[in-house]
Structures are given as C-alpha cells and as structure tokens.
Amino acid sequence: MGNQNPSFILESKGKVKFEDRPVPEIKDQDPHDVIVEVKFTGICGSDIHYWQEGHIGHYIVEAPMVLGHESAGVVHSVGSAVTTVKPGDEVAMEPGIPCRRCVRCKEGRYNLCPDMAFAATPPIDGTLARYYTLPEDFCYKLPSHVSLEEGALVEPASVAVHVCRQGDIKPGDSVVVFGAGPVGLLCCSVAKAWGATKVIAVDINDERLEFAKKYAATAVFRSQKESAKDSAKRLLSETNLGGGADVIIDASGAEICIQTSIHALRTGGTYVQAGMGKDEIVWPISAMGTKELNVKGSFRYSEGDYRLAVELISTGRISVKELITGKVKFEEAEQAFHDVKAAKGIKTLIMGPTA
Structure with a gap:
C-alpha cells in the first residue's frame, strides 16, 4: 500500500518531526485486528513530558516514536474474524494492548500487565498518524449522536472513571x-x-x-x-x-x-x-x-472503564464537549504542543492528516 501514513514523531528529547510511515496491513495471524483512520487526537501531559524530558520513569525514548494516544477515528478495514465493527464505523480507540495471559490480565486488571504495549510509551508508536491498528475489542463504536471529537475525550474520561472507581x-x-x-x-x-x-x-x-x-x-x-x-x-x-x-x-x-x-x-x-x-x-x-x-x-484504566466512559458520555451523565478549547490541523501539531505546555486552554485536539 506504500508510504502514505503521515506521522508526528518524537525523534529525541525536545525534537519532533513529520514522517511518512508505511500504511499498516492486517496480517493473517491477526484476524481480529482493525485498521482505524485517525480523525482526532488529544494532547496528554505524558506526551508533553516525553517531548520535554525524553522519559517518564524507566520509560526512555531511545528511538524515534510516534506520539499520541487520546484518539478516535473511522474504521478503515477489518480482519476476517472481526464481527463487532465494520468499515465506516466511528470508534473511540483504547490505546493499550495487554498480553491477555498473565495473572493481572486474567483478573481484569490488565492496566498492570507487565507486557502492556501502550501507544506512545517507548518503544511503542502512538496514534498521531493517519492509520493505526488495534484489536477489535479495543475499538468502541460511538453512537451516532456522539461526535469523533468527543470520542477522542473517551481516553481521559476513562482515566477519570478508573480514578473514581x-x-x-x-x-x-x-x-x-x-x-x-x-x-x-x-x-x-x-x-x-x-x-x-x-x-x-x-x-x-x-x-x-x-x-x-x-x-x-x-x-x-x-x-x-x-x-x-x-x-x-x-x-x-x-x-x-x-x-x-x-x-x-x-x-x-x-x-x-x-x-x-x-x-x-x-x-x-x-x-x-x-x-x-x-x-x-x-x-x-x-x-x-x-x-x-x-x-x-491509579494507573490508566482496566476492564470496563472505557465501556463505562462511552456510556456516561452517550447518556449525557457526563459531558466532554466543554473541555475542547482548540482544534488544529495535523501540520500544526508542534505548535499545539507548545500551546499545551504553556497551559493555553483545557484540551487541544489535533485533526488527522488530510489527503
């Protein structure tokens, strides 16, 4: 499919760039995978911290890494075994994939999985790209009345749900x-x-x-x-x-x-x-x-938190629209990072790359 996957990359501490990465493909051994075309991504404090410091605790940026993990998008393609979403569906994207086999995963506390592959946590690439791959059970279909902008706020809402739990x-x-x-x-x-x-x-x-x-x-x-x-x-x-x-x-x-x-x-x-x-x-x-x-x-989110966050937003029990104080084009991502670091606004969203 070629290199048509524009991505916003942290090259090293304090240095970012845009790069065209290969478009992901669904492999035969991963028939439950979904490729999502990312439409909106929020900037998180951890993104800023990696950009400014090059590490968070023992997670150290040692190689170029795509930033971003608060995202929502439109399903682009699905694996042969996927049944819960289809191309064209709008989804909130849960950005961490656990091993599913360890004790913590089996008890539902997969946020504590020692082999968690979490977006924009070294060395795992994040979601600030045109396309991103996730298993189908980490793609949450949004009701028609919930916008993709709100969908990007499901990630921090899930953090809040976990904290309150x-x-x-x-x-x-x-x-x-x-x-x-x-x-x-x-x-x-x-x-x-x-x-x-x-x-x-x-x-x-x-x-x-x-x-x-x-x-x-x-x-x-x-x-x-x-x-x-x-x-x-x-x-x-x-x-x-x-x-x-x-x-x-x-x-x-x-x-x-x-x-x-x-x-x-x-x-x-x-x-x-x-x-x-x-x-x-x-x-x-x-x-x-x-x-x-x-x-x-409290660390990220575990079983049920993302699902509950979507439900709270979709039923109006919580509202996230008011938190969105800025939206910028993909090409303006670096300036958006500077603005967030300067505490401008509440939540800034970066739109997905345009053709």
Missing part, C-alpha cells in the same frame, strides 16, 4: 479533587455523576477554577503559599467539610497538594493518587496511620 465514590460522598486540568475536571464530573453531593476543585489558576465551577464542581478552593496543615484547615473551613472529606483525589502531582490531601481527609477516608509528580516526596505518614486512611494509586 479506585476511590469507591458513592452517593452522598464529599470529594475533593486537586488539579483542575482535563483529568481533574473529568474526575469532578464522574464523581458528580455517581452521586457525590460535594465536589470541590482545587487549583492555583483562577481561570481553571472558574471553569471547574461552571463545569462540574459544586465549590472551588484556591491554593496559596502556606503549610499543608494550614491549607487543609482553610480548605475544610471554607468549603464546610467538617471533619474532613470522604475521598480526595490528587490530579496535580504537586507535593504540597498531596500533603494537604492527607491532612484534609476524614478518619477512614480514601486518598487516590492520579497525577504525576516527583519520584519521591515527604509523606505525612503519622496522619495517614492514625486516621487509618485508604491510600491507593
């Missing part, structure tokens, strides 16, 4: 979310959809707090330069949280936010780490122990 959020809960970026905002929205009566967004950016209040938060709290204990005390007082929040989610990765969270939780409350930050921080271990807190990590 980790927090075991229930009707009547009070939930605090540190960080009003895309994932934090979506955590607010999912928590509210699940019946949380207080959903408080925390940030240092007044514009994002104003957006959060209009979007899904029932109240907002502006962080200031103060100790974690003082910040927690002020948070509880200003938002009428009494003895503390039931669930706190950190989607910021900032050390002071993490420390404040532990002090602001009620006894027996639940803390979920969703944001990336420094490898090591100072942790309020005494407060954690004496409060008998439930402390959980």
Whole structure:
C-alpha cells in the first residue's frame, strides 16, 4: 500500500518531526485486528513530558516514536474474524494492548500487565498518524449522536472513571479533587455523576477554577503559599467539610497538594493518587496511620472503564464537549504542543492528516 501514513514523531528529547510511515496491513495471524483512520487526537501531559524530558520513569525514548494516544477515528478495514465493527464505523480507540495471559490480565486488571504495549510509551508508536491498528475489542463504536471529537475525550474520561472507581465514590460522598486540568475536571464530573453531593476543585489558576465551577464542581478552593496543615484547615473551613472529606483525589502531582490531601481527609477516608509528580516526596505518614486512611494509586484504566466512559458520555451523565478549547490541523501539531505546555486552554485536539 506504500508510504502514505503521515506521522508526528518524537525523534529525541525536545525534537519532533513529520514522517511518512508505511500504511499498516492486517496480517493473517491477526484476524481480529482493525485498521482505524485517525480523525482526532488529544494532547496528554505524558506526551508533553516525553517531548520535554525524553522519559517518564524507566520509560526512555531511545528511538524515534510516534506520539499520541487520546484518539478516535473511522474504521478503515477489518480482519476476517472481526464481527463487532465494520468499515465506516466511528470508534473511540483504547490505546493499550495487554498480553491477555498473565495473572493481572486474567483478573481484569490488565492496566498492570507487565507486557502492556501502550501507544506512545517507548518503544511503542502512538496514534498521531493517519492509520493505526488495534484489536477489535479495543475499538468502541460511538453512537451516532456522539461526535469523533468527543470520542477522542473517551481516553481521559476513562482515566477519570478508573480514578473514581479506585476511590469507591458513592452517593452522598464529599470529594475533593486537586488539579483542575482535563483529568481533574473529568474526575469532578464522574464523581458528580455517581452521586457525590460535594465536589470541590482545587487549583492555583483562577481561570481553571472558574471553569471547574461552571463545569462540574459544586465549590472551588484556591491554593496559596502556606503549610499543608494550614491549607487543609482553610480548605475544610471554607468549603464546610467538617471533619474532613470522604475521598480526595490528587490530579496535580504537586507535593504540597498531596500533603494537604492527607491532612484534609476524614478518619477512614480514601486518598487516590492520579497525577504525576516527583519520584519521591515527604509523606505525612503519622496522619495517614492514625486516621487509618485508604491510600491507593491509579494507573490508566482496566476492564470496563472505557465501556463505562462511552456510556456516561452517550447518556449525557457526563459531558466532554466543554473541555475542547482548540482544534488544529495535523501540520500544526508542534505548535499545539507548545500551546499545551504553556497551559493555553483545557484540551487541544489535533485533526488527522488530510489527503
């Protein structure tokens, strides 16, 4: 089929380029594969981090890699065994393929698969290309009333679904979310959809707090330069949280936010780490122990999260349209990365390559 697959590639730390890659083909040994023509791709914080730093933890960019993993597109072709989608269907694309054989996969926690092949995580190429191949069960058909732009937001919505599942959020809960970026905002929205009566967004950016209040938060709290204990005390007082929040989610990765969270939780409350930050921080271990807190990590999404995210969007229980604050042509991808790094807007989408 030739080289007609324009791709946006991270060549090395700080250096990107466009390159025409071979068009993928479905092989006989993979009859369940689907080739998707990518139409929209969101820029994630991890994309920015790889671009700027060249690594995330032990994942190091050692060879040119296609960026992007928040995508939706139109089915281009399907393998002989595919039954759930057909050419022309619009789909949200789940960008990680687990081994399906290990213990974690078999128990449904395939996000923890040690052999996960995740898009735009070295050395696996991402979705910022014209064509991308996925197994059919990682392509989620979008209802006719859900746009492809919304479909690209299913990926961060799935992250939020997983975070909220980790927090075991229930009707009547009070939930605090540190960080009003895309994932934090979506955590607010999912928590509210699940019946949380207080959903408080925390940030240092007044514009994002104003957006959060209009979007899904029932109240907002502006962080200031103060100790974690003082910040927690002020948070509880200003938002009428009494003895503390039931669930706190950190989607910021900032050390002071993490420390404040532990002090602001009620006894027996639940803390979920969703944001990336420094490898090591100072942790309020005494407060954690004496409060008998439930402390959980959250990593990507697992069985059912993508499906539930599509359902929440399609039924209107959460809305993602408001988060899309910019769309750019494929050829403008590098500038879009600069804009996202500069915190312009909430979520920028890159359109697929045109002919």
